[in-house]
Every structure is written in structure tokens, then in C-alpha cells.
Amino acid sequence: MTEVIRTSRLLDAVVALSADLSLPNVLKRVVEAAAAVSGARYAALGVLAQDQPDLKRGLVEFVTHGIDSRGIRAIGHLPQGLGILGLLITDPKPRRIADIGAHPAYAGFPAHHPPMTSFLGVPVMVRDQVFGNLYLTEKQGAAEFSQSDEDMVVALAGAAGVAIENARLHQRLEQVAVLAERERIARDLHDTVIQRLFATGMGLQSLVGRMEESDLRVRLQQAVDELDETIREIRITIFDLEARDAEKDGLRTRVLSLTGEATATLGFAPKVHMDGPLEAATDAATQEELLKTLREALSNVVRHANASSVEVLLRAASGTITLRVADNGVGLPKDARHGHGLDNMQTRAESLGGVCEVSARRGGGTIVTWRVPASP
Numbered sequence: 557m558t559e560v561i562r563t564s565r566l567l568d569a570v571v572a573l574s575a576d577l578s579l580p581n582v583l584k585r586v587v588e589a590a591a592a593v594s595g596a597r598y599a600a601l602g603v604l605a606q607d608q609p610d611l612k613r614g615l616v617e618f619v620t621h622g623i624d625s626r627g628i629r630a631i632g633h634l635p636q637g638l639g640i641l642g643l644l645i646t647d648p649k650p651r652r653i654a655d656i657g658a659h660p661a662y663a664g665f666p667a668h669h670p671p672m673t674s675f676l677g678v679p680v681m682v683r684d685q686v687f688g689n690l691y692l693t694e695k696q697g698a699a700e701f702s703q704s705d706e707d708m709v710v711a712l713a714g715a716a717g718v719a720i721e722n723a724r725l726h727q728r729l730e731q732v733a734v735l736a737e738r739e740r741i742a743r744d745l746h747d748t749v750i751q752r753l754f755a756t757g758m759g760l761q762s763l764v765g766r767m768e769e770s771d772l773r774v775r776l777q778q779a780v781d782e783l784d785e786t787i788r789e790i791r792i793t794i795f796d797l798e799a800r801d802a803e804k805d806g807l808r809t810r811v812l813s814l815t816g817e818a819t820a821t822l823g824f825a826p827k828v829h830m831d832g833p834l835e836a837a838t839d840a841a842t843q844e845e846l847l848k849t850l851r852e853a854l855s856n857v858v859r860h861a862n863a864s865s866v867e868v869l870l871r872a873a874s875g876t877i878t879l880r881v882a883d884n885g886v887g888l889p890k891d892a893r894h895g896h897g898l899d900n901m902q903t904r905a906e907s908l909g910g911v912c913e914v915s916a917r918r919g920g921g922t923i924v925t926w927r928v929p930a931s932p
């Protein structure tokens with residue numbers, strides 16, 4: 557396998573990992589990618605007990621690649637983290653061994669275990685804690701793993717740590733209903749996951765200039781762009797989280813708090829104009845639909861528009877409530893793929909007897925106009 561293909565696989569894995577929010581999927585992907593970039597026949601990720609800082613309890617989970625379920629059943633039990641595996645648990649650092657059987661720490665394989673000779677082990681850190689270890693065995697096409705195999709897997713393990721933390725935070729998010737806890741998770745996503753993804757992106761970006769291969773440069777740049785997209789999506793999650801707790805206030809306050817929160821994700825403050833008897837002319841259902849529409853319109857601006865300004869107009873006049881969100885971004889693409897967002901806005905308007913139009917703004921950008929009858 558050439559360095560180009562290997563590096564390209566590594567980049568694919570880093571990007572796919574960062575975008576996956578399911579922890580079991582992330583672990584599976586890490587193991588598969590580790591095997592692919594190192595050229596190992598067998599790969600495994602041993603997860604350590606998280607509530608045992610002294611690491612004495614060994615491995616609580618073992619995600620494998622290269623051995624089928626029949627093979628796993630034949631061995632009968634998961635490894636406990638003794639012998640060679642234990643080396644990395646007690647002293648977490650990358651380690652290469654040419655012949656497992658000849659190593660002083662070798663404690664023997666259980667019956668029905670496939671023969672394994674060459675070994676490469678790399679710890680996976682999440683924040684400052686050892687989450688687990690990647691174990692690769694049976695280097696294909698060579699007698700043992702090389703320094704460059706080790707470098708690849710170390711790079712992958714770095715990205716895996718960020719992805720695992722991201723997936724864990726999202727998992728926690730689904731479980732908790734308590735507001736304070738949600739706020740804490742939103743902060744963690746923002747302060748750690750985003751910052752570290754950003755740092756990974758910067759690291760890749762700095763490589764672009766140094767790459768000789770132009771194919772690889774293009775691929776690297778795509779990887780950086782895709783990481784940026786993931787960062788934007790996490791920001792949207794945070795924005796949605798923060799937007800959930802404002803339901804007691806009036807419409808004006810809720811519109812302002814929504815646009816205020818969007819400021820962080822947009823990078824600038826939307827301009828907001830409100831006029832007419834808004835509170836009196838909207839019932840609770842209209843307000844809900846309107847706010848959801850506004851949130852989706854702003855999230856579309858964040859995700860698709862690349863705008864430097866947004867104007868939000870909300871008006872109650874002549875028996876009609878009008879919400880208009882105008883950005884000065886790139887405009888709707890000609891072949892705009894229909895997601896759910898624009899359709900939902902339309903359905904929300906129709907359910908209230910109104911209409912929703914999306915049009916090009918003169919001078920560039922997009923205008924969403926959402927009109928519904930005032931509530932009696």
C-alpha cells in the first residue's frame with residue numbers, strides 16, 4: 557500500500573469518525589480504520605472500566621475486527637487485559653513487538669485463539685484519561701509493524717479520542733432531561749469537542765502546503781472542509797439545546813433570545829425589526845410554529861448561506877403575521893436538494909392557513925417569507 561493511499565484512508569477515517577454520533581459505531585469504525593491503515597490482519601479496541609481510575613479492573617469491552625463471531629465464541633471469553641495487553645494498561649504508550657510469544661510479558665493464548673506473532677499497541681486517550689487501547693496483530697506483507705504504521709495509528713487514535721468524547725456527550729444528551737445538565741453538556745461540546753476538532757483541522761491544514769502529491773493535497777483540503785462542516789453541525793446542536801428553555805416568555809422576548817443565541821453560530825448578530833400588536837395577534841400555536849420556522853431559517857443560514865448579515869422582520873398588520881428572514885449569502889443553489897427544513901416551514905404555514913415562499917434576494921442571498929393569518 558502506498559503512503560498516498562494510506563494517508564488518504566487515514567483522512568477518510570478521521571472525517572467519518574468525527575461525524576458519527578453513535579458510540580458503538582465510532583468504536584467499530586476506529587477498529588476497522590486501524591486495521592486498514594496499519595495493514596494488520598486482526599484489530600481490537602479494548603475499553604477500560606471508566607469508573608476505575610487505577611485501571612485495576614482491566615477491560616470491560618473488546619471490539620474486534622478480523623475474527624468472526626464463531627471464532628470469538630470458540631475462545632469463550634473476552635481478554636481480561638493480562639500479558640501483552642496488560643502492558644499497555646499499566647504503561648499507556650505506543651508499543652511494537654516483533655514476536656509476541658518471545659516477549660517476557662507473554663502469558664499465553666487461550667485455546668482456539670488464532671496464532672499471532674507481530675503486535676502494535678496504541679492507547680486511546682479521551683481528554684487526559686486512557687479510554688482504552690488499540691491492539692493490532694499480524695502485519696500483512698511484512699514480518700512486523702513499522703514506525704510509519706505506528707505513526708498512522710497514533711494519528712488515528714488522536715482523532716478517535718475526540719470522536720468518542722463527541723459521541724459520549726451526545727449519548728448523555730439524549731438521556732438527561734435536567735436543564736442544568738444540558739447546559740453543562742452544551743458547554744462541553746463547545747469548549748472541548750469543537751476546539752479539538754478545530755485543532756485537528758488546523759493540523760491537517762498545515763500539512764496541505766507541505767504535501768508533494770497534488771491528489772493528496774486535494775483530499776486533505778476536503779477532509780478539512782468536512783471537519784468544518786461537522787463543527788457547524790455541533791454548533792447547531794448547541795444552539796437547539798439552548799433554545800429549548802425559553803418557553804415561558806412572550807413572543808418578542810423569545811424571538812430576541814433565539815436571534816441572540818444564533819449570533820454565536822452565525823458569527824454576527826441578526827438585525828431584528830418587530831412591529832404591530834404581535835402578542836395580541838398570535839395564539840400559542842401560531843407562536844410555536846413561527847419560532848420553529850425562525851429557528852430553521854436561521855439554521856439554514858448558518859449551514860448553507862455563508863452570509864455576513866441576516867435581517868429578521870416580524871410584523872403584525874392587516875390581520876396577517878409576516879415573518880421574513882433575509883440573508884446576503886450565496887443564494888439557493890439551482891438544483892437545491894430538498895431537505896426537511898423548507899418543507900416543514902411550508903407545512904407549518906399551511907396548517908395555520910398561510911403560505912411560505914423562498915426567493916432569491918436582489919443583490920445576492922435568500923429570502924424566506926412566511927405569512928399566516930392573525931389569530932382571532
Ligand SMILES: Nc1ncnc2c1ncn2[C@@H]1O[C@H](COP(=O)(O)OP(=O)(O)OP(=O)(O)O)[C@@H](O)[C@H]1O
Nearest residue numbers: 856857860861887888892893894895896897898922
Ligand atoms: N439561506 C440559504 N442560503 C443558501 N441555500 C439555502 C438556504 N436555505 C436553504 N438552502 C438550500 O436549500 C436546501 C434545502 O434546505 P432544507 O432546509 O429544506 O434542507 P437542509 O437544510 O439541507 O436539511 P434539513 O432537513 O436538516 O433542514 C439546502 O440543502 C440548501 O442547499
Ligand SMILES: [Mg+2]
Nearest residue numbers: 856895897898
Ligand atoms: Mg435546513
